[in-house]
Amino acid sequence: MVTKAIEILNSIIKNVLSALYQPFWAAILLAFLAMFLYLYAKEHKWKKNDFVRNMFATWWRAFRSSSNFRRTFLLAFYTAMILLRTVLNRAIWFDPLGKLFGGWGLYEDEQFTTESIENFMLFVPFSILLLWAFQKELLDESENIRFGKTVWEATKVVAVFSFMIEFTQLLFHLGTFQISDLTYNTLGGAVGGVIYYLVYSREKRKK
Incomplete structure (x- = not known):
């Protein structure tokens, strides 16, 4: 009887702490x-x-009048979605290094998985939005951008951002730290840089 009561108490405590911990980092960010x-x-x-009215009015004026604000907003929105998927809305993982060298293929533990493709595709739009919002700051060239510098800056920023995500997962046990995730994320950033350069060059030739 006492053992059963202890098990129930432990289960209640674990569930309550998990319920509080899962939204903890999202709450911190908000x-x-x-x-x-x-x-x-x-x-x-x-x-x-007039707090609410002023808040929306100020945001809407900036959104309408500034293309840079709109670009930065899209980048912030997409970054938030990445963080919610990778860090802020993850359950506790008790062995974050358990799959350190896994996740390279389409099969994991004899089960089909698209995680590697998802990691790649997730960061292609991110690097495009990043370069679109901060082209002048990252490339130091407002008119003529170079292919090598464009791809390098996109790859570098995505690699650092991806490492920060993986390290946070490792530090707070929110998912698994995987070298494959870093690789596919960074590769997606590089491809996004290539796409941005090609689209930018094409649009410039039309002018």
């Missing part, structure tokens, strides 16, 4: 962004009664 909004509102002396 709170961080909310405080930026609070600081902005305080700096511009928004009134309490």
Whole structure:
């Protein structure tokens, strides 16, 4: 009887802690962004009664008037989706190094998986949006961009971002740290850089 009660208590504690831990990092991120909004509102002396209206009005004015704002918003939106999929909405994984050298093919433990393709495809749009939003800052050339520099910058940023994701998964036991993930993510970033260069060059020749 006592053993059964202890098992039930342990199960309750585990489930409660898991329920709190899973949204923990998403909550941290939202709170961080909310405080930026609070600081902005305080700096511009928004009134309490008009807080929501001012927030949406300010955002909409910037979205309509600034193409750079729209590009950055799309990048931020897509980055948030990546983080929600890879870190912020993951369950606890008790052995994050258990598949360190796995995930290279389409079969894992004799089961079909598309994880490698997903990792590759996930970062192709990311690097395109990154270069689109921050072309001048990353490439130092507003008019003429070079193929090698474009692909290198996209690959470098995606590699660092991907490593940060994998390290966070390892540190907080949110998924598995896999070398294949780093490789496919980085390869997707490089391909995105190639696509961006080809599209940019084609559009420039039309002008």
